[in-house]
Amino acid sequence: MITLLSHLSYVALTTPDVEASVDFYVNQVGMTEVGRDDDGVYLRCWGDYYSYSLVITAGDEPALHSMAWRTTSAEALEAAVERIEAAGSVGEWFEGRDIGRAYRFVGPWGHTMVLHWDVVHHRYTEGDLASTFPDRPQRRSRVAGAPRQLDHVTICASDVDAFAKWYRDVFGFRIMARTVLEEAPISVFSVLTTNEKSHDLGVVLDGSTRAGRVNHFAFWYDTREEMLIAADLLMENGTMIEYGPTIHGIGEQSFLYYRDPSTMRIELNTGGYRNYVPDWEPQTWKTSQGSYDIYRNAGFPVSLSDSFPPADGPTATEEGVPDEIKADLLKGRV
Numbered sequence: 001m002i003t004l005l006s007h008l009s010y011v012a013l014t015t016p017d018v019e020a021s022v023d024f025y026v027n028q029v030g031m032t033e034v035g036r037d038d039d040g041v042y043l044r045c046w047g048d049y050y051s052y053s054l055v056i057t058a059g060d061e062p063a064l065h066s067m068a069w070r071t072t073s074a075e076a077l078e079a080a081v082e083r084i085e086a087a088g089s090v091g092e093w094f095e096g097r098d099i100g101r102a103y104r105f106v107g108p109w110g111h112t113m114v115l116h117w118d119v120v121h122h123r124y125t126e127g128d129l130a131s132t133f134p135d136r137p138q139r140r141s142r143v144a145g146a147p148r149q150l151d152h153v154t155i156c157a158s159d160v161d162a163f164a165k166w167y168r169d170v171f172g173f174r175i176m177a178r179t180v181l182e183e184a185p186i187s188v189f190s191v192l193t194t195n196e197k198s199h200d201l202g203v204v205l206d207g208s209t210r211a212g213r214v215n216h217f218a219f220w221y222d223t224r225e226e227m228l229i230a231a232d233l234l235m236e237n238g239t240m241i242e243y244g245p246t247i248h249g250i251g252e253q254s255f256l257y258y259r260d261p262s263t264m265r266i267e268l269n270t271g272g273y274r275n276y277v278p279d280w281e282p283q284t285w286k287t288s289q290g291s292y293d294i295y296r297n298a299g300f301p302v303s304l305s306d307s308f309p310p311a312d313g314p315t316a317t318e319e320g321v322p323d324e325i326k327a328d329l330l331k332g333r334v
């Protein structure tokens with residue numbers, strides 16, 4: 001199967017207090033606000049190649065509004081839509097900000113996904129945000145510890161393996177690894193990728209039946225040193241680090257977790273391996289093998305099982321997300 005998707009391009013989040021979140025992402029994370037419209041506030045990291053990588057939009061709860069992937073070509077966008085609809089999901093075409101004609105649909109576990117080919121290749125050529133280096137779209141953030149770019153998103157689903165297989169079969173994601181319970185062959189985590197990274201889409205087991213939840217999204221650093229500066233600044237700013245800094249076994253990235261003002265979990269990560277093997281066979285890990293934390297010496301905070309929005313609300317069933325809920329998800333109302 002040809003590769004249809006190239007990489008994660010943006011994540012859109014809902015939050016009850018848009019201005020508090022925007023202030024946090026600008027002044028603590030070090031992102032740049034690039035625009036506002038009725039759909040939300042658009043933000044970018046200094047190294048993001050397109051206009052924006054994060055959209056903050058108003059909603060009753062912290063939640064994943066949508067996650068967007070850029071296809072590998074205009075033809076791949078059409079092919080991907082054909083495959084989505086052949087697999088039984090139906091979405092809608094829309095005109096997105098700086099992404100042209102885009103397709104939005106709700107996947108079987110309730111996650112709204114946007115696919116697009118068109119982008120605006122972003123580069124400040126003059127003014128305070130222009131870089132002296134030709135390849136940089138923007139000068140490095142003046143906020144210490146600002147991440148370079150968006151990295152991945154990890155969602156929740158009631159059947160981890162079935163989720164991974166659906167996204168593999170429809171789009172050609174490679175399944176890179178999975179974690180099973182110590183006491184039973186039940187998958188609790190899996191990672192998928194569209195490129196050489198260990199993952200740009202993760203999935204954790206959701207004990208609730210609520211549709212479309214997310215566990216976290218992640219930014220990227222070039223070096224561990226920069227991530228540790230960010231960790232230092234979080235402490236200076238009085239922002240609790242939920243876990244880390246430490247190293248994942250799966251992927252081998254250095255990472256830490258913290259929360260934004262809406263309580264949404266942010267991961268900072270760097271390093272890890274590159275994997276170019278087209279027919280990679282995913283291995284099965286157990287937590288005791290260091291899948292989550294290679295050092296295996298820290299307690300797993302109960303809070304890490306928090307996902308967003310909270311567990312009560314519209315539900316998915318074993319047959320998938322009911323059509324009336326899908327309609328609401330597409331409109332961003334759930």
Ligand SMILES: [Fe+2]
Binds near residue numbers: 218
């Ligand atoms: Fe992650």
